[in-house]
Amino acid sequence: MYEKEKDLISAFLRGEVDRRGMLKGLGAAGLTAGTAGTLFNLMSTQALAADFDWKAHSGKSLKLLLNKHPYADAMIANLQTFKDLTGIEVTYDVFPEDVYFDKVTAALSSSSTEYDAFMTGAYMTWTYGPAGWITDLNEWIKDPAKTNPQYGWDDFLPGVKASCAWNGQPGGALGSEDAKQWCIPWGYEQNNLSYNKEMFDKVGVSVPKNLDELLVVAAKLTKDVGGGVYGIGVRGSRSWATIHPGFLSGYANFGQKDLNVSADGKLSAAMSTPESKAFHAKWVQMIQESGPKDWSTYTWYQVGTDLGAGASAMIYDADILGYFMNGGDNKMAGKLAYAPFAANPAASAPTPNIWIWALAMSNFSADKDATWYFLQWATGLEHAIFGATKMDFVNPVRASVWKDEMFRERLNKSYPGYVEMHDISAPGAKIHFTAQPLFFDLTTEWAATLQKMVAKEVPVDEGLDKLAESINRQLAEAGLG
Amino acid sequence: MASVTQPGARTGGFRISKRVLPYVLSLPALLVCIGILIPFFTAVVYSFQRYRLSQPWARQFNWGENYLNFFTDPGFWNTLRISLLYAGVTVGLELLLGLGIALLLQRRSTINNFISIMLLLPLMTAPALAALMWKLMTNPGFGILSYFASLIGLENFRWASSPDTALLTVVLVDIWVYTPFIMILLLAGLRSLPTQPFEAAALDGVPRTFVFFRITLPMLTPYILTATLFRLLDSIQQFDIIYAMTQGGPGDTLTVFQVEAYLNFFQSTNVGRSAALLIILWAITYILSNVFIKNWLRLRERARGEA
Numbered sequence: 001m002y003e004k005e006k007d008l009i010s011a012f013l014r015g016e017v018d019r020r021g022m023l024k025g026l027g028a029a030g031l032t033a034g035t036a037g038t039l040f041n042l043m044s045t046q047a048l049a050a051d052f053d054w055k056a057h058s059g060k061s062l063k064l065l066l067n068k069h070p071y072a073d074a075m076i077a078n079l080q081t082f083k084d085l086t087g088i089e090v091t092y093d094v095f096p097e098d099v100y101f102d103k104v105t106a107a108l109s110s111s112s113t114e115y116d117a118f119m120t121g122a123y124m125t126w127t128y129g130p131a132g133w134i135t136d137l138n139e140w141i142k143d144p145a146k147t148n149p150q151y152g153w154d155d156f157l158p159g160v161k162a163s164c165a166w167n168g169q170p171g172g173a174l175g176s177e178d179a180k181q182w183c184i185p186w187g188y189e190q191n192n193l194s195y196n197k198e199m200f201d202k203v204g205v206s207v208p209k210n211l212d213e214l215l216v217v218a219a220k221l222t223k224d225v226g227g228g229v230y231g232i233g234v235r236g237s238r239s240w241a242t243i244h245p246g247f248l249s250g251y252a253n254f255g256q257k258d259l260n261v262s263a264d265g266k267l268s269a270a271m272s273t274p275e276s277k278a279f280h281a282k283w284v285q286m287i288q289e290s291g292p293k294d295w296s297t298y299t300w301y302q303v304g305t306d307l308g309a310g311a312s313a314m315i316y317d318a319d320i321l322g323y324f325m326n327g328g329d330n331k332m333a334g335k336l337a338y339a340p341f342a343a344n345p346a347a348s349a350p351t352p353n354i355w356i357w358a359l360a361m362s363n364f365s366a367d368k369d370a371t372w373y374f375l376q377w378a379t380g381l382e383h384a385i386f387g388a389t390k391m392d393f394v395n396p397v398r399a400s401v402w403k404d405e406m407f408r409e410r411l412n413k414s415y416p417g418y419v420e421m422h423d424i425s426a427p428g429a430k431i432h433f434t435a436q437p438l439f440f441d442l443t444t445e446w447a448a449t450l451q452k453m454v455a456k457e458v459p460v461d462e463g464l465d466k467l468a469e470s471i472n473r474q475l476a477e478a479g480l481g
Numbered sequence: 482m483a484s485v486t487q488p489g490a491r492t493g494g495f496r497i498s499k500r501v502l503p504y505v506l507s508l509p510a511l512l513v514c515i516g517i518l519i520p521f522f523t524a525v526v527y528s529f530q531r532y533r534l535s536q537p538w539a540r541q542f543n544w545g546e547n548y549l550n551f552f553t554d555p556g557f558w559n560t561l562r563i564s565l566l567y568a569g570v571t572v573g574l575e576l577l578l579g580l581g582i583a584l585l586l587q588r589r590s591t592i593n594n595f596i597s598i599m600l601l602l603p604l605m606t607a608p609a610l611a612a613l614m615w616k617l618m619t620n621p622g623f624g625i626l627s628y629f630a631s632l633i634g635l636e637n638f639r640w641a642s643s644p645d646t647a648l649l650t651v652v653l654v655d656i657w658v659y660t661p662f663i664m665i666l667l668l669a670g671l672r673s674l675p676t677q678p679f680e681a682a683a684l685d686g687v688p689r690t691f692v693f694f695r696i697t698l699p700m701l702t703p704y705i706l707t708a709t710l711f712r713l714l715d716s717i718q719q720f721d722i723i724y725a726m727t728q729g730g731p732g733d734t735l736t737v738f739q740v741e742a743y744l745n746f747f748q749s750t751n752v753g754r755s756a757a758l759l760i761i762l763w764a765i766t767y768i769l770s771n772v773f774i775k776n777w778l779r780l781r782e783r784a785r786g787e788a
Contacts, residue, residue, distance in 0.1 A: 102747050109534055109750070127535040127750055228622060238730030240748070293621035294642035296731040311622060437535040440748040452732035455644045470556075477550065479539060 052148040057370035058087025064374075065107065065118035066092050067100040070324070071187045071357050072119065074391035075378055081386075082377045088370055097300075108133035108362065116365040117375055122164050122356040123244070125182035126435050130168050135361045136180035140372040151376050155398045159430040160185045164358050170436040170480045171261035183358035184379040185397040187320075190352040190429045191249040192421050194307060194322020195314035197337045199225050203313075211250060211282055211343040214316070218290035221313040231290030233306050233315040236298040238451060240443035244433070246316030247283065247450075248353040250343030252432040254279050258442070259434040259471075267436060267480045269468035271446070279343075281460045284453045296451045308332055316341065318355060319421060320394050326415055327392075338417040340424040351428035356397075395422065438478055442471050521763075527756035534750035547757035556733060556741075560758075564737040564765075567648065568717040571655040572709055578656065579663030579708070586664075587671045597668060604661045608654075612725035615654045616641070641726045644734045651735060654722050659715070663708045670704030671697070702780055710773040714766050738762040 066072040072094060079090055093115075095103050101124065107115055108128060120128065128134045140146050141153055153161075162175025164183045172179070195207060203224045208214040218231030225231075235242045248258075256279060257270040270276070287295050292306065304321045306312040308330035315322060319338060326336040342350040359378055365371045377383060384401050387393025389410065401407055402422070411418045433439065449467045452458045458466070475481025497505060531543040551557040582600065586593040603611065618626045619640035630638040641650040674697070682692045720739035723729065729736040729744070738758055745755035 105534075105747050105750065131534050131537055131750070238728040238732075293637060293639055296642045297616070297727065437533065438749070441751070444744065444748065448730060448732050451730050452644075455731050457644055457732055478533070478536070 051150060054086045054148075054373070057367070057373055060367055060370045061089035061091065062116045062367070062371055062374055063114060064090065064092035065104060065115040066094045067119045067357075068094050068096045069119070069357065070392040071387070074387035074393040075383070077391060078383055078386050081383075082374065085377065086373055088373060090374065104128075108364070111364050113362075113364045113366050115362050116367065116371040117359055117361050119186070120183055120358055120360045122183065122185075122358055122431060123240070123433070123439055125164065125358075125360060126166060126437060126439050128360065129166065129180060129182045130437060133363055134182055135363050135365075135368060136182065137184060137361060137372070137375070138181045140368075140376075141181060146369060146372060148376055148380070150381070152381055152398070152400070155381065155400050156185060157188075157397055157399055157402075157426065159426075160188050160354065160356060160397045163354060163356055163431040166435045169265065171259070171265055171267050171434055174431055174435055183356075183360040184375055185356050185358045186379060187393060188354050188356045188395050188397055188429075189245075189318035189320050190350075190354055190395070190422065190425050191245045191317055191341075192319050192350065192352060192425055193314055193316055193339045193341045194319065194325070194336055195339065196307070196310065196312075196332060196335055197416075198332075198335045199229065199310075199313040207339045209342070210345040210347075211279070211286075212345065214341075214343070215282060215286050215289070218286060218314070222290045225313055229311060229313055230292055230306075231313050232286060233292060233298070233303040233312040234287065234295075234317060235300065235303055236287065236291070236295035236447075236451065236454070238296070238444065238448050239299070240440050240447065241299060242447040242450065243443045244353055244355060245318055248432055249341075249351065250283070250316070251276070251279055252353060253342055253344040253347050253351045255344075257432075257434065258446075259436065261434060267434065267475050269471040269475075271471075272464045272468040277461050277464055280450075280453065280464060284450070284460060287454050291454075295454060307336070319418070323394055323415055323418065324392065334414075336415075338415060338421045340421045349428050350425040351430075351432065352425050353432045354429050356431075436480060438474060438480065441474060445470060524756045524759060527752050528760045530753045532751075532753040532756075534752060543753070547753050548761075550754075551757070551761070556736070557758075559733050560736050560738055560741050561761075563648075563735060564717055564762075567652070567655075567719060567723075567735075567737055568713055570648075571652050571659070571716045571719075572712045574652070574656055575660045575663050575712060576705065576709060578660045580667055580705070582660070582664045583667035583671055586668055589672065597665065600664060601661045603658050604665075606658065608658055608721035609725045611658050612651075612654055612722045615650070615657070616726055619650060642731060644731045647727055647731055647734045651723050651726055654726065655716065655719065658722070659712060663712060666708040666711075667701065667704055670701050674700050703777060706773055706777045706780070710770060710777075713769055713773070717766060717769070718762065 066075075076092070082088070083090060093103075100119075101121075104118055104120065104124070107118075108131070120134075125134060129136075141151075147153075158175075162179075164185050165175045165179035165181045166172060167176050167178045167180065193207065199221060200207070203221055205217045205220055208217040214232065221229070221231035234246050254275055256273065256276045260268045260270045262268070271280075292298055292302070292312065300318070300321065303312075303315050303317050304325050307315050307322065308325035310332045322336055322338055325332065327333050340350045342348075359375050361368060361371050361375060379397075381398060381400060384393065384396050384398050385404065385407075388396045388401050388404070388407050394411075396402060396407075408419050433443075446467060449458075449463050453460050453463050472481055528547055529542060529545055530540060531546065532540045586597050606614075615626075618624045621627050621637060621639060621642070624640075627638060627640070639646060641647045678696050678700075679692065682696060718739055719737060720743060723735050723737055724740050724743065727735050729740040738761070742755045742758040742762070745751045745758065
């Protein structure tokens with residue numbers, strides 16, 4: 001039964017037939033979508049198991065710590081596949097993002113053996129790695145006895161993969177030769193423009209191409225859309241999370257940095273240059289003229305929901321935030337579009353800073369080999385394809401998923417400009433921060449300084465000079481400056 | 482013949498001597514003391530260390546450097562100022578409001594009892610939830626309080642988003658949550674006051690204001706001091722409301738002790754600095770408690786005619 005269909009799926013898994021060809025064939029054979037899906041999962045599992053002993057840890061159990069996120073949802077939806085493949089039992093705790101990182105810190109700092117693997121941001125590994133809380137995964141990735149030959153480590157987008165690797169030296173380049181692979185990227189966000197096409201058409205403005213245009217367009221939208229709609233949504237809470245999305249993406253596009261690294265490895269603040277001050281001044285002006293009234297309380301959630309509810313005309317934030325707002329039961333679903341954004345008129349392309357959701361292995365895991373089985377499955381191609389085509393597992397971190405015609409078509413159909421935006425900005429996409437252990441201290445203070453500037457408590461020049469002075473003092477106190 | 486229990490209780494088949502019994506009875510209290518003191522002294526030790534979880538190799542005793550750094554850190558002085566200001570303003574206003582409401586509800590009646598129970602509702606709300614509720618009510622776009630503000634000519638009132646009004650906003654939330662606490666304590670105090678002085682004053686036709694300032698208030702002072710002390714200790718340690726609404730912002734407007742200590746520990750993993758902040762906070766609360774307790778004792782002595 002289904003022998004022909006199985007052959008077709010096998011041909012696809014061997015790369016002899018593309019996804020479209022396989023689906024056409026299955027459709028012609030009269031298979032329902034449900035049956036085809038079941039059959040495909042079964043064949044995928046068999047293909048995965050062909051060259052590698054996935055059952056080596058059968059009967060063991062793992063526990064995961066997860067953030068409430070579509071990536072986690074996609075994994076949970078597909079988790080039975082892993083259990084069937086390996087015989088490993090998996091349990092998990094899911095926490096909302098407000099408290100998630102505190103939970104991780106509490107678990108790891110107490111050397112708790114409760115969790116084997118957990119979701120993490122790449123920035124967090126700059127704390128967890130040197131503290132000895134997580135494991136360098138190179139040991140497993142480079143061991144053919146422990147890693148499925150079809151894993152495809154080279155399939156990961158180079159900039160994203162490198163952003164999860166650091167040698168632990170403050171100021172050390174991410175992805176350097178001596179870097180430790182602290183986590184495996186799972187999904188990532190580039191920061192670009194997501195905008196309400198209907199509002200843009202109503203006001204008669206086109207998509208801004210640089211920061212100067214952004215100021216003008218956002219101001220016009222604020223003035224002319226009506227109904228209390230404001231022009232541009234960006235984050236503003238007193239948190240590191242305010243700095244890393246649109247703000248740093250634009251800032252880096254002007255060639256500016258957070259910190260200087262001297263030849264002897266000493267760090268110093270780099271945000272008090274004239275170019276930096278000019279950028280800050282424009283950014284502050286943009287928020288004052290066209291941002292939300294209560295910008296200083298804005299997090300990922302407010303920026304996103306305002307766009308989805310039609311309270312803002314565009315956001316300069318995570319592309320996937322715009323993606324999520326264009327679906328579901330959002331008021332503006334189907335009305336959003338996407339564009340790459342290079343803040344600097346002289347720049348040839350965007351240079352988005354990226355946020356990466358990744359998976360890391362706890363150093364206190366009781367069974368690291370079994371944990372690695374989960375990690376390689378969860379970050380493997382089959383699960384990535386499943387998540388990208390059946391769930392909201394975007395942005396994928398594997399090049400082959402981005403090449404998948406069905407995936408691209410799905411995005412192009414419902415998310416106009418999304419694929420093009422991704423492809424244009426991907427080459428310049430990476431973490432633009434300097435890797436160092438005071439990341440959260442310095443970026444939180446940077447956000448607080450921005451708040452003071454927007455509230456006109458302090459002029460931009462003076463604010464940045466004070467910030468640089470304070471950062472240099474903290475770096476010196478920590479023995480880094 | 483009825484048996485008489487001899488001193489030196491027999492328990493579980495063995496006799497505990499009179500000398501040992503007091504120690505056995507005080508053992509639970511001793512264990513609680515130890516349970517309290519171990520974390521406290523651990524924090525004291527941490528506060529004298531350079532200790533970042535992200536730099537475990539750099540952990541060392543630093544001769545009080547964490548404390549010395551505070552003297553030259555303008556951020557610390559801002560934290561001290563804003564913590565004391567927040568505590569002073571909230572407790573002062575809650576005391577006035579709580580006393581006012583308690584006086585209004587002083588007479589025992591069904592309606593007064595019902596109102597006093599209704600007024601306790603905010604106290605049943607978790608402060609973090611209250612903060613989120615107020616965050617929605619003060620949203621400049623759709624918040625009902627923003628709408629009311631616009632009716633009295635306060636267009637674009639930014640509540641917690643503006644450095645000028647952030648303190649006012651969180652103080653309002655604190656007042657909403659905790660005024661009932663003071664109200665209920667003072668109401669209990671008012672209703673337990675002896676009636677004779679008031680009856681005598683009524684017979685003599687003494688004006689109400691005189692009765693209030695010369696009889697009610699002095700007799701109520703121990704209750705007021707108790708309520709104030711409880712609230713002051715709570716208020717100077719405020720975290721939930723401020724963090725949920727503003728995360729300490731805008732800028733450094735609301736970086737009170739607990740917010741700073743929390744960010745230092747959980748976000749920066751700077752255990753040494755976080756512990757030093759909390760030890761200073763402990764010292765402040767200790768001093769304040771002492772002042773209040775001494776005053777309370779003096780009042781009690783005066784009431785007994787010992788002073």
